[in-house]
Amino acid sequence: MNITDDRIKFLRLLSEKYRSRQQVCTEIINLQAILNLPKGTEHFMSDLHGEYEAFSHILNNSAGVIREKVDMLFEGTLTPRERSSLCTLIYYPEEKLEKINEEGRNTEEWYRFVLQNLIDLAKMLSSKYTRSKVRKAMPSEYSYILDELLHAQADEDNNQFVYHQKIIDTLLKLGEGDDFIIALSSLIKRLAVDHLHIVGDIFDRGERPDAILNMLMQHHSLDIEWGNHDILWMGAACGSQACIAAVVRNCLSYNNISVLEQGYGISLRPLVLFAEKMYDETDPNKAAKKAISIILFKLEGQIIRRNPDYGMQERLLLDKVNFDDATIDIDGVVHELKEKRFPTINRMDPYALDPAEREIMDELEKLFRESEQLQRHVTFLYNHGSMYRKFNGNLLFHGCVPLDEDGNLKALHFGGRIYQGKSYMDYADSIARRAYFSDDRTQKELDFMWYLWCGSNSPLSGRVVKTFERTFLSDESTWKEPKNPYYRYQDSEPVCRMLLREFGLYSENSHIINGHTPIHVMEGENPLKANGRLIVIDGGFCKAYQKTTGIAGYTLIFNSHGMRLKSHQPFSGMEAALSENLDIDSQSQQVATLDKRLMVADTDTGEMLKEQIADLEDLLTAYREGLIAAKA
Structure with a gap:
């Protein structure tokens, strides 16, 4: 040798x-x-936006995979009603068992019937895994019993089946039926999906991003590609005051300050008291939104001035306001402002915080830094997340890879160096990590977290964000937010192939998987672009988008046979699911069918x-x- x-x-x-x-x-x-x-099943979700109930249901039903398996296995033996009831039990075992017990349906016969069906389903789902992997997936308290029940083999006198029947007899005699059903349901959900991808934007709009993160932290195998809303909260947790101000403003805009105050223990009382003194508003939240908006525009202006390489000088707007008549000149057009009073702005230095604003922001920074729950969630996002990911031949990122007008990789200058394509994504990832983990992080790195949230060439945003215009101007033509050319070239197969090559992916089975931009199904928009080379899976989890998208989200399933895109209708709520066994209505569309079954190899x-x-x-x-x- x-x-x-x-x-x-x-x-x-x-x-x-x-x-x-x-x-x-x-x-x-x-x-x-x-x-x-066979290769394990991957499940892709994106743009959850705090919609905990819908997210929880789709995670529990594995984007419909469990219902498909139940229908496949029991079509000839169970009625549609029985199959629906079994699915609901798997999705919400504790809650469904409580209802069944209240209704008095928890007879010994019912337990035996349900347990046998759950065991048969678990056997079916475990067939593509090694016995060792299945054993590791089992809840530890019942692992021995589950291992025995799932691997029963017929013998000459049916001795093993009799032995297994005695196991169930003993479980029921000891009153362990409910706990064993919960354990089996947990195993089934774990076996249905081998790995979960969250392609960005857990935060904002919906009320419970914190509950989503708590649920994700219990998941057995996942990765996260950061979205612009995620990076905003991450920047806030790092101590970027501009990110903090934007987070607070978003929560006030979406009427979900409970996530700050109850979810993360961050009080807005000092801001509200200040705002009520300074602004003529009867609604304290509206006053607070005015106050934090002015603070945000000041802090953003400071960042843009400190970082000329961001190329965002046209977003310096406060110094262009004529405070005497409350107008602003933008590109030679004079617009009247909706707000007439600016009591905290120093006309000689409009981007300077006044002492009270500075005190409020210092206190908010302290609260964000010291929130144990927020820091725990953000640490999880860093440990399991990244700007992009290559996984089994696919390229995952939330927003875009910035391109120039000709569809080539855009060259961007930061710190005296040029970045484009993969090198830019790697640079952004490294700066985001330094901003949180480095003991000697600088203001430059904190500023970059804000840039990743809303910079026109940020790979997480990719558009010119018009918060000032949307806040102060009535002329909606000024609200339009020009996007990076990437979004025009999404339908170009040569451009998508170029991007895949840039990240070292050359297979004919490789795809780009994005979120970020809701697909307007009602207008005929297709989530499959560039001859199927690019897939956009943001279809409207957020309720605010559903009137324009026409659906309640896309998810993607990639198993050993190929890829399927699942479009989901709005969720009726957990109560309807429990009482009526209602599931989310989902439609399946084949994206790619493989010539041969994919194996782990x-x-x-x-x-x-x-x-x-x-x-x-x-x-x-x-x-x-x-x-x-x-x-x-």
Whole structure:
């Protein structure tokens, strides 16, 4: 065996884990077997925007995968009503069991019927995984029993089935039926989807992004591609006062300040008291929104002045206001402002905070930094998230890769260097991490978090954000927010292929998967673009978008047979689901059908396993040739 000293050192370390030839052979056999199993199901979701109930339901029903499996397995043995009831039990086992118990339907016969159906469904879903992986997915308190029940084999006298029936008898006799149903439901949901992708925008608009994050933190396997609304909250948690002001303004705009005050323990009382003194508004929230808007425009102006390389000088608007007649000249057109009084603006230095505003922002920064729940959620976003991700041949990012007018990668200048395409995304990712984790982070890095939220060339935004115009001007023509050319080139297959190559993806089965821009189904817009090379899965989870999108969100399923896009209708609510077994009505559209079934060997995990096998084969050779002595 021709082997370097460094390789021998590595193999000696590996031999500490695999201490004999037999152990090495066993692991190689195990890994080879895993490579030949079907690829696990991936589930893609995007633009959740705090809509906890709808998100929770689609996560629980695995975008309809569980209902499909239930219909497939029980079509000939259960009525449609029984199948719907079984699905609801799997989605919400604790709540559904409580209703069944209240109605007195929790007879021994019912328990046996339901448990057998759940066991059969779990057997079906576990068939594509190794026994070891299924065992690890089981709730620990019932793992032994579940392992026995899922792997029953027929024998000459049906002894095993009798043995398993006795297990169920004992469970019911001990009053463990409810807990065992909950454990089985948890296992089924975990087996239905192997990996979850959240393609950005957990925060804002809806009331419970904190509840969504709590649920995601319990998920067994996921990644997150940051959205512009996520990065805004992340910037606020870092201590960027501009991000904090924008977060507060958004919460006031969407009437969901409860997420700040109840979810994260951040009080707006000092801001409200200040605003009531300064502005003539009977509604304290409207007064607070006016106050924080002025603070935000001041802080944004300071950032733009400090960072000329952002190229956002045209967004410096406060110094263009004529405060005597409350007008502003934009591109040679004079517009009247809706707001006439600006009591906190110093005309000589309109971007300076007055002492009271400074005190409010310092207090808010302290509250954001010290909110344990917010910091826990943001740490989770950093640990499981990134600007983009390559996963099993697909490229995932929330917004865009900035392009120029000709559809080429746009060259952007930051800190004396030029970035474009992948190098720009990597740069943005590294600055975002420094802003949170680095002990010596600078104002420059905090400023960049705000830029990622709303910069015209931010890969998370990709448009000119017109918050000032939307706040103060009645002329809606000034509200239009020009987008990066990326959004014009989304339908160009050559451009999409160029972007995939930029990130090292050359397969004919590779796709770009985006969120960020709601698909207007009512106007005939198609989420599949560039001959299916690009897929946009923002279809309107947020209730505010559903009147224009016509649906309540897209999700994407990628299993061993191909890709399917699922379009969802609005959710009727958990109460309707529990009492009437109502599910979200979803339509399925095939995106890509594969010529042959994808196995684990064809995935990113497969590539890692192949490398492990190569290392183990070298270790086996080293044992056989006596280069390393076996330890057992």
